[in-house]
Amino acid sequence: MQALTMEAVRKVYGKGDGAVTALDGxxxxxxxxxxxxxxxxxxxxxxxxxxxxxxxxxxxxxxVMLGDTDLARLGENELTRLRRGRIGFVFQAYNLLPSLTVVQNITLPLRLAGEQADRAWLRQVVDQVGIANRLGHRPAELSGGQQQRVAIARALVSRPEVLLADEPTGALDTRTGRQVLELLRTLVDTLGQTVLMVTHDPVAASYSHRALFLADGRLAGSLERPTAAAVAERMTHLGEW
Incomplete structure (x- = not known):
């Protein structure tokens, strides 16, 4: 079963001579x-x-298909509900609200949707990401790595079908970044979570099952069970370094 499928996706920004093709089939x-x-x-x-x-x-x-849902058939309100409930997001900048406690930040998506948190699932999530003893703290009282763990818990609280991570270790030091990557891999291996991560770091990519390579908007190959060295070598041919 595919959690997410992209079929011949082409994305062009602008028109005429100024058009830019960002994705090409x-x-x-x-x-x-x-x-x-x-x-x-x-x-x-x-x-x-x-x-x-x-x-x-x-x-x-x-x-683009999320499970058996064609995103193109959804209106903006339906897409908003889908993103809130079926897709989790983790960003480089954490995006936590400083005035809220950890547990309030985690459950915010549910409150915005008018839903109650499943207490058993919430407890499992905070235990899994290692912040169960920080629930009453505010973001300013946490390290960068702890803040990213809160962001991951927030992404998981609605039981998303896919977790999308955009450079999730970009703002972290090497040691903390690897802890976050280990956590993401553990979520995949123990909870069966589907994770799609954009990264520029070959070490980060080595935690994945598969690395996909893009060049000029096209898919330029993939590596199964990638190592950092193999990813770096492939990236060299794509002109990254």
Missing amino acids: VTVGLPKGSFTAVMGPSGSGKSTFLHCAAGLDRPTTGR
Whole structure:
């Protein structure tokens, strides 16, 4: 079963002579319970890939399927509800609200949706990400790594079908970044969570099951069970370094 499928996705910004093709016929499927890294040089289409996968951008042609739901058939309100309940987001900048406690930040998406938190699931999530003893703290009282763990818990609280991570270790030191990557891999291996991560870091990509490479908006190959060395070597041929 595929958690997310992109079929011949093409995304063009602008018109006429100023048109820019950000994605050009990308087809890929993410199996349920898989960890996929997306890599490529600057301008290769990574951000557009993530935005189309999340329903934040609509493809010019092609389609994106979340499970058996065609995102192109949804209106803006339906897309908002889908992103709130079926997709989790983790960003480089954490995006926590400083006036809220950890537990209030985690449950905010549910409150915005008018839903109550499943207490048993909430407890499992905070235990899994290692912040059960920080629930009453505010973000300013936490380290960067702890804040990212809160952001991951917030992304998981609605039991999303896919967790999308955009450079999740970009603001962290090497040791803390690896702890967060280990956590993401553990969520895949123990909870069956599907994770799609955009990264520029070969070490980060080595935690995934599969690394996809983009170049000039096109899929330029993939690596199964990638190592940091193999990813770096492949990126060299794509012009990253």
